Amino acid sequence: METLAADLPERLGQTDTTASKARLRLWLRLLKAQKQIEGQVREFLRQNHDTTLPRFDVLAALYRTRDGMMMGALSGELKVSNGNVTGIIDRLVADDLVERVPVEGDRRAMKVRLTPEGRTTFETQAEAHEALIDRLLGGLGVDEADALSAALLAIAETAEQSIETHSATSRTQE
């Protein structure tokens, strides 16, 4: 898993410098660590709280607002597609954890917010979730965790910006 495309024959590796390999390795390690942790969080939520990660993520986002969020804002916050959020909300509504409320002044829009039951349910789950993460990352001190957080934030921002950069250069050479 560590190597992936890194061990392609030389003739193919036109971008294949030491730096390129180091970056590819970093991406694969990032992916591996994320999958490892996410898998355990998923299993924990399923076995101990009879729920799923996407559901938990939605509850977490709604918990941070007092009077609900519009569907579009929720979709943007979680970085998932509109239709995806619709389906998850449908199921949370069926379980009485979330309710849809019309937005006055815009009949296209819908706000969603936690029910009281949804609030208490999430609070229980969130406490257990934080303890789990604390255990999974237990070996890290505050300074180390903060340093890594900063580095990952920079990576995310670089990757995000490289969208426009690339679509700009592919359209017109500036």
Added chain:
Amino acid sequence: METLAADLPERLGQTDTTASKARLRLWLRLLKAQKQIEGQVREFLRQNHDTTLPRFDVLAALYRTRDGMMMGALSGELKVSNGNVTGIIDRLVADDLVERVPVEGDRRAMKVRLTPEGRTTFETQAEAHEALIDRLLGGLGVDEADALSAALLAIAETAEQSIETHSATSRTQE
């Protein structure tokens, strides 16, 4: 997304120390960076190569073997469920990129391996993929990338080991 459970009311935060918050923040940043990069890889594969990330991952794993892998090994390598791999392989076989071959001496088992077309297809994709990652992580030098890689490897290993640790202690809880 940065805060999630970190801003729960104090009364709920029994594990809520500075370290716990730092670790939770690290996890959320890790997730964000991963999603950011993965989203771009996915879009790139779809638009430029008419394929998907799971398909690419399977081809990558098979490319590293000469005479194919058994389904179970593939599933283990990619850390996805058996049934999931079955479905992806079905589609790759339909596209003539992969072929199933019986395993002599064990009629339960099936090996899968790249067809010649699968090999060349993957080589093209892999070269472009490496260049994309290089661009997405472009801001990083070799030393920085290597340092982060090492830290992420340690995190993945810690999280992996904490499975057994917990099942031992969970007896005393509750």
Added chain:
DNA sequence: CGATTATATTTTATACTTGAAATTTTCATA
């Protein structure tokens, strides 16, 4: 040998995910 257990894979049911199309409503503006 025959019964049980273990292994390898597929099938099934359900949920998640995306991109694109469809629907409904709002907004700009001519």
Added chain:
DNA sequence: TATGAAAATTTCAAGTATAAAATATAATCG
């Protein structure tokens, strides 16, 4: 005030993902 563009959401088709059940074969052991 028409009307066409834009926006918010849902619907849709296809693919991805899981856990659990089913199937088929192999291995073990009495």
